[in-house]
Amino acid sequence: xxxxxxxxxxxxxxxxxxxxxxxxxxxxxxxxxxxxxxxxxxxxxxxxxxxxxxxxxxxxxxxxxxxxxxxxxxxxxxxxxxxxxxxxxxxxxxxxxxxxxxxxxxxxxxxxxxxxxxxxxxxxxxxxxxxxxxxxxxxxxxxxxxxxxxxxxxxxxxxxxxxxxxxxxxxxxxxxxxxxxxxxxxxxxxxxxxxxxxxxxxxxxxxxxxxxxxxxxxxxxxxxxxxxxxxxxxxxxxxxxxxxxxxxxxxxxxxxxxxxxxxxxxxxxxxxxxxxxxxxxxxxxxxxxxxxxxxxxxxxxxxxxxxxxxxxxxxxxxxxxxxxxxxxxxxxxxxxxxxxxxxxxxxxxxxxxxxxxxxxxxxxxxxxxxxxxxxxxxxxxxxxxxxxx
Amino acid sequence: xxxxxxxxxxxxxxxxxxxxxxxxxxxxxxxxxxxxxxxxxxxxxxxxxxxxxxxxxxxxxxxxxxxxxxxxxxxxxxxxxxxxxxxxxxxxxxxxxxxxxxxxxxxxxxxxxxxxxxxxxxxxxxxxxxxxxxxxxxxxxxxxxxxxxxxxxxxxxxxxxxxxxxxxxxxxxxxxxxxxxxxxxxxxxxxxxxxxxxxxxxxxxxxxxxxxxxxxxxxxxxxxxxxxxxxxxxxxxxxxxxxxxxxxxxxxx
Numbered sequence: 001x002x003x004x005x006x007x008x009x010x011x012x013x014x015x016x017x018x019x020x021x022x023x024x025x026x027x028x029x030x031x032x033x034x035x036x037x038x039x040x041x042x043x044x045x046x047x048x049x050x051x052x053x054x055x056x057x058x059x060x061x062x063x064x065x066x067x068x069x070x071x072x073x074x075x076x077x078x079x080x081x082x083x084x085x086x087x088x089x090x091x092x093x094x095x096x097x098x099x100x101x102x103x104x105x106x107x108x109x110x111x112x113x114x115x116x117x118x119x120x121x122x123x124x125x126x127x128x129x130x131x132x133x134x135x136x137x138x139x140x141x142x143x144x145x146x147x148x149x150x151x152x153x154x155x156x157x158x159x160x161x162x163x164x165x166x167x168x169x170x171x172x173x174x175x176x177x178x179x180x181x182x183x184x185x186x187x188x189x190x191x192x193x194x195x196x197x198x199x200x201x202x203x204x205x206x207x208x209x210x211x212x213x214x215x216x217x218x219x220x221x222x223x224x225x226x227x228x229x230x231x232x233x234x235x236x237x238x239x240x241x242x243x244x245x246x247x248x249x250x251x252x253x254x255x256x257x258x259x260x261x262x263x264x265x266x267x268x269x270x271x272x273x274x275x276x277x278x279x280x281x282x283x284x285x286x287x288x289x290x291x292x293x294x295x296x297x298x299x300x301x302x303x304x305x306x307x308x309x310x311x312x313x314x315x316x317x318x319x320x321x322x323x324x325x326x327x328x329x330x331x332x333x334x335x336x337x338x339x340x341x342x343x344x345x346x347x348x349x350x351x352x353x354x355x356x357x358x359x360x361x362x363x364x365x366x367x368x369x370x371x372x373x374x375x376x377x378x379x380x381x382x383x384x385x386x387x388x389x
Numbered sequence: 390x391x392x393x394x395x396x397x398x399x400x401x402x403x404x405x406x407x408x409x410x411x412x413x414x415x416x417x418x419x420x421x422x423x424x425x426x427x428x429x430x431x432x433x434x435x436x437x438x439x440x441x442x443x444x445x446x447x448x449x450x451x452x453x454x455x456x457x458x459x460x461x462x463x464x465x466x467x468x469x470x471x472x473x474x475x476x477x478x479x480x481x482x483x484x485x486x487x488x489x490x491x492x493x494x495x496x497x498x499x500x501x502x503x504x505x506x507x508x509x510x511x512x513x514x515x516x517x518x519x520x521x522x523x524x525x526x527x528x529x530x531x532x533x534x535x536x537x538x539x540x541x542x543x544x545x546x547x548x549x550x551x552x553x554x555x556x557x558x559x560x561x562x563x564x565x566x567x568x569x570x571x572x573x574x575x576x577x578x579x580x581x582x583x584x585x586x587x588x589x590x591x592x593x594x595x596x597x598x599x600x601x602x603x604x605x606x607x608x609x610x611x612x613x614x615x616x617x618x619x620x621x622x623x624x625x626x627x628x629x630x631x632x633x634x635x636x637x638x639x640x641x642x
Contacts, residue, residue: 026448031456031555090455090555092562144502146565147495148558153549216570217503377550379537382495384529 003259004113005313006059010287016075020283025278028089030095035102035155036319038097040266041086042096042103043200044282047262048080050199051255068296079282085386086275088102091153093211094142094220098153100204101138103130103233105158105199109322112329114314116187120194120241121167122343123178126336127197127234132163137367140374141223149380157321160376164334166367169230173339175350176236181241183250188257188310191196194241195258201238205231206385222366229360249297250308255291257309259372265316328363358375390511393574455552458485461544468516484545486596489553491536491614492632493592494529494559497585503548503568511575517629532615539608549558561585579630586623590615592624593619 055073059066080362087096105128112124115360139150139160153376181190205228212224246254263283270276337349377383432439458481501522508522540547542617550558567573567581594614600609 029453029456031550031552041390088455090559092558143499145499145569146558147492147497147499149548149550192514216566218569218571219571380495382498382533383537387549 003260003313005260005287005290005309009291010282010289011183011284013288013292015073016285016288017081018078018281023078024377025082028272030088033275034181035099035153035157036106037270037272037275038087038099038153039103039106039309039319040270040279041083042099042203042265043107044262045080045084045277046200046203047082047196047259048076049203050195051076051259052080053202054251054255062248064300065252065296068292069252070327072292075285075289079285082278083124083282085265091215093148094138094146095150095153096136096144097211098135100152100153100207101131101135101198102154102158103200104328105135106319106322107317108197109329110191110318110320111193111197112313112324113325115190115193115316117181119179120181121188121235123241124177124193124197124219125333126209126338127201127237128326128331129163129334129356130166130169130230130234132159132161132330133166133169133367134230136162136165136374136376137166137223137371140371141220143374143376143380143382144370145217145220146321147380147382149378150376151296151378154223157323157339159323159326161330162371163330164336166200166227166230167365168357169233169359170353170360171233171338172235172350172352172356175340175353176233177240177341179341180241180243183246184241185372188308189310189314191242191254192258192260192261192314194238195254196237196262198235198242199258201231201234205235215228216369219370222364223370224364247301248309249293249301249382251304253293253297256286256293257313259286260290261313262317263302264313265319268316269319276388313349391576393445393577455555457547458488458551459546461546472590480543480603483599483605484540484543485551485553486599487539487543487608488545488547488549488551489538489557490592490596491533491540492550492554493557493561493589494533494536496558496565497529497589498526498533500527500561500568500582500585503565504582507568507573507575507578515575515629516632517575517579521625528618528622532618535611535615537612542608543605560588576630576633579626579633582626583623583630586619586626589619590623592617607614 026043030038052073055069057071058067060067091099091137108124108128108131112128115121115124116363135158136148142148142150144239183191208224208228208231212221212228215221215224242251245388250262260283263286265278266279267283270279297303297305297308335346336343337346338344338353339348339350376382390611403413411625431621434441456565483569505519505522505526508517508519537547564581564585573581597609597612600606600612
């Protein structure tokens with residue numbers, strides 16, 4: 001049954017409460033839970049953190065909304081905690097990184113196939129091939145640093161092979177900006193997609209910035225420094241798709257709709273009953289937030305929320321392997337580059353990007369160093385390279 | 390590389406800040422006066438009875454396992470495992486421990502990859518040789534392959550990460566961090582390798598006995614060959630480590 005986002009008022013914000021014990025529940029199993037359960041955990045943490053950061057920024061620009069922002073933000077913070085703490089500590093930071101890239105690949109691929117705006121879809125495919133290459137580089141590092149097989153995390157859903165080489169992903173800032181959608185004419189799904197990928201890339205950027213310095217290995221520290229820089233570019237790319245003329249309240253409403261839509265998608269597809277119950281609770285909470293912000297939107301802007309996000313939610317986002325689609329995009333678009341706001345053939349790339357990355361890579365390219373001669377093999381490349389003692 | 394045990398301005402101890410330390414201790418005394426002395430004494434005498442212990446116990450009681458040992462993925466594997474089950478043997482215990490050793494040996498190979506770089510960079514003029522480190526590294530890789538083949542023989546999926554294989558990854562993280570840090574010296578690197586080899590020897594002994602107890606003498610014999618090599622690794626590493634420490638101590642005295 002479809003969810004009527006404008007009529008379901010969910011749990012009232014005043015009733016949204018937690019205890020510390022609820023925030024710190026037993027984690028999912030790294031070994032036995034489906035990889036897409038972990039994908040959903042990471043993805044939803046990203047959306048919660050985007051909600052949190054947006055609401056903090058919003059409070060700096062609007063006095064009248066500070067109290068409702070503070071009230072809802074408290075809940076978003078605790079939701080983020082509950083969700084993120086579902087990851088078990090037997091994931092090494094690098095294994096969690098593999099899972100983050102799986103989120104980036106599979107969620108972006110799912111959205112790119114359903115995105116109604118071809119320009120936005122093209123940008124998603126563009127970003128997809130870069131995250132796809134990050135997976136290859138991090139898998140090499142996991143194998144060569146910890147002696148582990150990235151496929152234990154990926155569970156055969158996601159391929160490990162080079163994409164657009166990370167070393168050529170470094171662009172001058174003017175070539176990371178994109179044309180924003182038009183808030184009046186854009187399909188609500190386009191708005192949800194652009195904001196969701198902004199959120200996902202932002203949490204990935206934050207994660208790499210936090211864990212990069214935890215590695216002792218200087219090559220690992222370099223690789224995280226390099227790929228974090230690309231993730232920052234990706235945040236720039238996706239957030240520049242957002243229409244800057246959306247009002248603060250319209251933006252807030254879109255954030256809450258994004259969270260409702262994502263939790264709704266999680267509820268529909270979750271295979272672990274305990275985690276599904278958590279998604280259901282979070283969905284009810286987000287419906288409560290959406291209802292509260294809808295009321296504020298009507299009060300302050302005298303507008304109907306349907307104008308901003310449409311009458312009903314789109315079909316749930318599918319959490320599934322997109323292997324064939326990714327391969328097709330890889331074959332057709334790996335050589336595309338960016339020039340200004342446009343995705344262009346290789347030879348038309350903006351010259352300032354060439355100069356920028358020539359300097360960045362002039363003392364060595366971490367992503368090339370770490371993956372020299374690497375090709376994924378079941379059970380690590382050591383299964384191939386047993387030499388005579 | 391700088392002398393790793395030079396005398397210098399280490400600021401972590403209280404004797405480096407005599408004035409601040411005195412003020413700190415006065416504050417600490419004030420704070421300590423607020424603590425129930427019974428609570429403190431009980432916590433030190435009975436660490437299992439503290440609030441921390443109680444909270445941890447609640448989580449332990451409710452915890453799920455790390456995960457499971459996967460069932461055999463092939464028909465021949467199912468037959469092989471089934472034979473073990475029929476004789477009442479918990480073959481999956483052996484599979485889990487073989488997978489654990491394989492994960493450790495793979496991690497160990499990478500640990501020696503990192504150590505090898507230290508040796509190339511720092512071992513000139515010491516008894517530590519590149520050739521021997523490479524030999525140990527390659528034997529670790531061979532042991533991993535031996536264990537992979539053992540898993541195949543047992544009808545198990547050699548690509549699966551079992552619970553003990555997962556855990557050994559957690560346990561090994563500190564060793565990997567210690568060896569890959571560009572700042573750690575050759576003796577400090579050897580200290581990590583010594584820990585890894587001590588774990589290895591004890592674990593291979595256990596694995597060999599476990600295989601025998603489950604009627605797999607064929608595997609146990611192969612494991613004993615690996616154990617012998619691990620004992621040689623231990624002798625080499627501990628000898629180098631002690632030698633370098635003694636040399637370092639004599640220089641300082």
